Amino acid sequence: MEIVTSDGGAAARGRRRQAVAIKESLRALSNQLALLNRRVSARLELRDADLDCLELVARHGPLSPSELARRAGLHPATLTGVLDRLERGGWVSRDRDPGAADRRAVTVRIRRDRAGEVFGLYAGMNDLMDRVLAGYSDAELEVLAGFLRRTADAGRTATEQLAGEE
Numbered sequence: 001m002e003i004v005t006s007d008g009g010a011a012a013r014g015r016r017r018q019a020v021a022i023k024e025s026l027r028a029l030s031n032q033l034a035l036l037n038r039r040v041s042a043r044l045e046l047r048d049a050d051l052d053c054l055e056l057v058a059r060h061g062p063l064s065p066s067e068l069a070r071r072a073g074l075h076p077a078t079l080t081g082v083l084d085r086l087e088r089g090g091w092v093s094r095d096r097d098p099g100a101a102d103r104r105a106v107t108v109r110i111r112r113d114r115a116g117e118v119f120g121l122y123a124g125m126n127d128l129m130d131r132v133l134a135g136y137s138d139a140e141l142e143v144l145a146g147f148l149r150r151t152a153d154a155g156r157t158a159t160e161q162l163a164g165e166e
Helices: 009-044 048-060 065-072 076-088 112-121 123-134 138-164
Strands: 092-096 106-110
Touching (some): 009 112, 065 106, 076 092, 106 112, 112 123
Antiparallel strands (some): 092 106
């Protein structure tokens, strides 16, 4: 039996339970997306880090190798191996950056002729997400989008804090 106090103790406990449920759901989502990404990586015969970098280049590219290493949280030497594999597989190209002061500078670009293979493997998830989102009003979608942006920002901040402790 829950004791309701005049200070809103029951409301505070209810809010804490909801916060815990949201955090648990986010962990479950993270696990499911990691499993999905591993399946996609396996189908494409890529390593997990390779797929992560490919996605970053697709979303934010073209990128310099140093910017890609920063975004992926990889050591530059590790990224070189990733880029070598992605380039050998025909997923990305490393092109000279004509606008750079250093003539050796390159940018990494996704090969659009191969991008459809990746997107095709995520089509099932995209269709399922469309069905999930169809059940929400425009106002609810706005709240969800804001929550997810703020959650991603919190994750980025926590990652940067951990990196600063190394």
